[in-house]
Amino acid sequence: MNPQPAPAPFPATLVDLMADMACVLFRRRMDGDGHIRYEWFSPNVETIFGFAPAEMSVTQAGALNALHWADRDDHVRAVRRSADDGRPCVELFRIISADGQTHWLRGSARPQRQADGHVVWDGAWMDITRWMRAEHHFQTVMDHAEDCILTVDCESGIEWANAATERLFGWAEGGLRGQCLMELIQQSCPPGRPSCHGDQMLACFQRGTGEVVAIRTDGSTFPFEMTVSEVRSDGRLSLIVIGRDISRRKQTESVLAETEQRLRLTFEAAPMGILVADADGRIRESNPAFHFMSGSHGKITDTAKLTDFIPASALPSMQTATDGVFCREIAVTGPKGDERRWRLTGSHFHASEKATLPSLLLLVEDITETIRAAEERRQMERVLTEGQKLEALGRLAGGIAHELNNMLGPILMGAEMLLRSAALDDKNRSRCDRIIEAAKHGRDIVRGVLAYCRQERQDLSAVDLVAVVRQFSELAGSILPPAIRLDQHIGPDQAMVMGNGGQITQILLNLANNGRDAMGGKGALAVSLEVVDGDAILKVSDTGCGMSEKVAARIFDPFFTTKPVGQGTGLGLSVVHGLVTAMGGKVGVKSVSGQGTTFTITLPLADMACPTP
Amino acid sequence: MSRILIVEDTRLMRDSLVDVLTELDHEVVTAENGAEAVNMIAAGQVFDLIITDIIMPEMDGIEAIMEVQTMSPETPIIAISGGSARLEKAAGLDTAKRLGAVAVLEKPFEIDSLLAAIQVATGG
DSSP states (O other), X not given: XXXXXXXXXXXXXXXXXXXXXXXXXXXXXXXXXXXEEEEEEOTTHHHHHSSOGGGOOBOXXXXXXXXXXXXXXXXXXXXXXXXXXXXXXXXXXXXXXXXXXXEEEEEEEEEEEOTTSOEEEEEEEEEOHHXXXXXXXXXXXXXXXXXXXXXXXXXXXXXXXXXXXXXHHTOOTTTTTTXXXXXXBOOOOOSSOOXXXXXXXXXXSOSEEEEEEEEOXXXXXXXXXXXXXXXXXXXXXXXXXXXXXXXXXXXXXXXXXXXXXHHHHHHHHOSSEXXXXXTTSBEEEEOHHHHHHHTOTTTOOTTOBGGGXXXXXXXXXXXXXXXXXXXXXXXXXXXXXXXXXXXXXXXXXXXXXXXXXOEEEEEEEEOHHHHHHHHHHHHHHHHHHHHHHHHHXXXXXXXXXXXXXXXXXXXHHHHHHXXXXXXXXXXXXXXXXXHHHHHHHHHHHHHHHHHHHHHHTXXXXXXXXXXXXXXXXXHHHHHSOTTEEEEEXXXXXXXXXXXXXXXXXXXXXXXXXXXXXXXXXXXXXXXXXXXXXXXXXXXXXXXXXXXXXXXXXXXXXXXXXXSOTTSOOSOHHHHHHHHHHHTTXXXXXXXXXXXXXXXXXXXXXXXXXXXXX | OOEEEEXXXXXXXXXXXXXXXXXXXOEEEEESSHHHHHHHHHTTOOOSEEEXXXXXXXXXXXXXXXXXXXXXXXXXXXXXXXXXXXXXXXXXXXXXXXXXXXXXXXXXXXXXXXXXXXXXXXXX
């Protein structure tokens, strides 16, 4: 403890002024032996240190006891250095005041060597605690920030960078100071490059928020989103840069985009039309398949409603949406104006977790063709059945005729023999006459019935075989199993004959059926039409089991069949033969056992010069 | 007068034919189907005339005609048929004719028609 010397080293006005500024004035002395002591403090030392001037003591080493222990050595060093080189001593330390508070003091003291070898400093300490605390607070906040925060000065480059920046980019503490911002970004300096000096330096960086590729000290890069803003202070330009590593975000975005794209591509590629409509009936989504079937490509705007394309009566009420799936078929007018049939399959769902009202998902299928094909098939079956019925009737008539004729023979001849051989009285003669008349009448009836059956099929008119063969090929697809290939070869553009189109089709079907049976479900059926020397030549070939010469010779005979009992009466080909002959044509067969069979139908071309009757 | 082979599977028809021809002093032999007929001829039996039905089991008339033509081409054949198994002209008979039947008759025929055919076939 040192008594205050009588004269203060500083004028009282200065002392007061300094006190106003929370500044302590002091005089420090180092004697010839290097002992340091403090000779005088301004009275306000008590305010700041909490000790009266007389109570301010120093340690053995020469540091004030009030100094924070961590700062003592540095301060003493600074004092001794100042004593050696005669330069002002930088006073910068913390103290612990009497009430236990930490204060930051900063000041300066100028040394003066005395004649007696002592060094005397007159100095001042300013209590900068408030500012230091503010700075620390600021620093703490900045260092706790996850985002990178930097300030860049137009002259000196990066002024300051927070801990996050140093961590993210891999720089040591304080290492970024003075670097150009370009060190952190993979971006070449702009052409006609400014001078890296003053305001021009900052022209390299775009203001606002943007994405760049950032570089770490190890050379690795990552996507960096940064916001650059300008600050002018005292006419001096600085930039504030705040940014973050968006690798993870970009990856998430990429995965999301990929997922979204995959879903969208699936949606677009779906072969069925898909519509999603809101509860208010507006179309939210529609896919290309739907655009195609409804002719609505490019026409579905934000305001398009489901009912623009689908009659409201076909849709379930949005209000009474159920959990089930609904399915119905409707008739609509297609884009070309024709009538189409659509099958709608729909269900309600909530388009988002927050949605209160459900949306409607609708699958639309154009089944017009399917229905048409089914119709055609039914019709063909009907035609076939009709034809088969007729054929069956014909068979029946034929069978009955045969049996009846065999019975009428004995009746007729028996009665005739009676007349010839027996001596009959008139009554018995009459009886025989009656028997004979009845038998002949019976014969006429049978012949009449057969003639009637025959007559039905004798309408002849000009028929274009080309059209008939084409039509047959279409129908044949329905009766032939998929493993049988149908080859069609039509030579001429037209082949007019006098015939019955329906019968010719029936003939071809008959031959096709036989071919199919011969091939056991797999092979090729070939139909060809050529015009040679005034005749139209139709051939139907199969790659089936073929037949021997003996069988081939009998193939057109009635009741001749190679099929097991119950599977065919053998009338098909005899019918074919009869029909062709009635049209003035010929039918022949060529066959090789194990290889296949070809039926050839030759019909004379119609003389088109004569008008058809 | 002639030795006639009747090939016919329907009994009533067969018996009726036998009755008529026998009354007319012909020697009549019967066979119930084509196979029987062919066997007879193969066994050496000779006939002046063969009257055959077309549609029969075992071997029908057409095949019989063909076989017979091979074995004894000089024997005339008359073909008869309950016919119209198909709806057009009795093409079975057409075939028979094409294969060499001298005459064809559609059942039921009057006795006179039969006699006329026999006349044509045997030339007597």
